[in-house]
Amino acid sequence: MTTAINNSEPKLLPGDLAIWFFIFMELLVFGIFFIVYAVMRIDNIELFNQYQLTLNRELGAANTILLITSSYFVVRAVHAIRDNNVKNCINWLGAALLGGTGFLILKSIEYSDKFSEGISLSTNTFYMFYLSLTIFHFLHVILGMLILIAVIIKAKHGAYSADNHIGVETGASYWHMVDLVWIILFPLVYIIR
Amino acid sequence: MKNLYNIHAIWLLMIALTMTTYAMGKLGATGVIVVLFLLLTAIIKGGLIIRDFMELRGVSLLWRVIMYGWLWGVCIAIAIAYIISI
Numbered sequence: 502m503t504t505a506i507n508n509s510e511p512k513l514l515p516g517d518l519a520i521w522f523f524i525f526m527e528l529l530v531f532g533i534f535f536i537v538y539a540v541m542r543i544d545n546i547e548l549f550n551q552y553q554l555t556l557n558r559e560l561g562a563a564n565t566i567l568l569i570t571s572s573y574f575v576v577r578a579v580h581a582i583r584d585n586n587v588k589n590c591i592n593w594l595g596a597a598l599l600g601g602t603g604f605l606i607l608k609s610i611e612y613s614d615k616f617s618e619g620i621s622l623s624t625n626t627f628y629m630f631y632l633s634l635t636i637f638h639f640l641h642v643i644l645g646m647l648i649l650i651a652v653i654i655k656a657k658h659g660a661y662s663a664d665n666h667i668g669v670e671t672g673a674s675y676w677h678m679v680d681l682v683w684i685i686l687f688p689l690v691y692i693i694r
Numbered sequence: 695m696k697n698l699y700n701i702h703a704i705w706l707l708m709i710a711l712t713m714t715t716y717a718m719g720k721l722g723a724t725g726v727i728v729v730l731f732l733l734l735t736a737i738i739k740g741g742l743i744i745r746d747f748m749e750l751r752g753v754s755l756l757w758r759v760i761m762y763g764w765l766w767g768v769c770i771a772i773a774i775a776y777i778i779s780i
Contacts, residue, residue: 512752525760532768539775546779562716566709569739573705576747580701677748681765684739687712688732689772692719 515579516671524678527641531682534637535689538630545626550694552627557614560607561691565683567607568642571600572680575649575673585663587656594653594669597676601646608639631690638679638686645679648672704742711735729776733769740765 514521542549578593615632622629652672655661661669715735718728744761745751 515749528764536771539772543779558719565712569708576701681743685736693732
C-alpha cells in the first residue's frame with residue numbers, strides 16, 4: 502500500500518497538463534471573488550459582522566471536514582491505482598463521492614433554512630456575497646463529482662492501471678482544487694470578523 | 695519522524711486545524727492576532743493540500759510559485775483588508 506509521502510523526483514505535474522491551466526483559471530476567479538468580498542466588507546463592517554452570525558458555523562465546519570476527508574479518499578484512490586489495485590481505486594473514489602454528496606446535502610439544508618427566511622441575493626451585500634460565493638463553489642463541487650463519476654466509469658471499464666492512470670490524477674487534481682478553495686472560503690465567510 | 699509524515703497524519707492535522715478554526719468562531723474571538731491566526735491556519739491547510747494531496751512537491755518552480763503564490767497572495771490581501779478595518 503502506497504501511503505508514504507513520495508520524496509523521489511518524477512516530477513511532472515500529476516494528471517493532464519490542461520487540467521492545471523483550468524485549475525489556475527478557476528483559482529484566479531475565486532481569488533478575485535475572495536478579495537472583493539474582503540474589500541467590500543471594509544465599508545460594511547457592521548453589516549457583515551451582524552449577518553455573519555446568522556450563518557450555521559456547525560454546518561460550515563462539518564462541510565469542511567467532509568471535503569478534506571473526501572480529498573483524502575481521492576489521494577487513497579490515486580495511491581491504489583499506482584499499486585495497480587483498480588478495485589480499491591474505484592472504492593476510494595466512491596467514498597470520495599459520498600463525501601461530496603454529504604457536502605451537497607448539508608449545503609442544501611443551509612440554503613433551505615436561508616431561503617425559507619426569505620433571504621435572497623438582494624437581501625443585503627453580505628448575503629449577496631455569501632450566496633453567490635457558496636453557490637458558485639457548490640456548482641464546482643457538482644462538476645468535481647461528475648468528473649469523479651466519469652473516472653469511476655472508465656476505471657470499471659479497465660481504462661486505468663499502474664502504468665496508465667493520468668485520468669485518475671486529473672480528476673483528483675480538480676477535486677483537490679475544490680477542497681482548496683473551500684479551505685479559504687470557510688474561515689473568510691463563516692468565521693473571521 | 696519521517697514515518698509519521700504521511701497522508702493519514704496530514705488528513706488528521708487538517709481536521710484538527712478545522713476544529714480549531716471552528717472553535718475560534720464559536721468563541722467569538724476577534725482582533726488582529728485572531729485574523730492572522732485564522733488566515734495562517736488556512737495557509738497551512740492549503741499548503742498541505744497543494745504539496746501533499748495535489749503532489750506539487752518537486753514539480754517545476756513555476757507551478758509551485760503559481761499555486762503557493764495564489765494561496766499566500768489571496769490570504770495576505772484578505773489580511774490587509776481586515777486589519778485596516780479593525
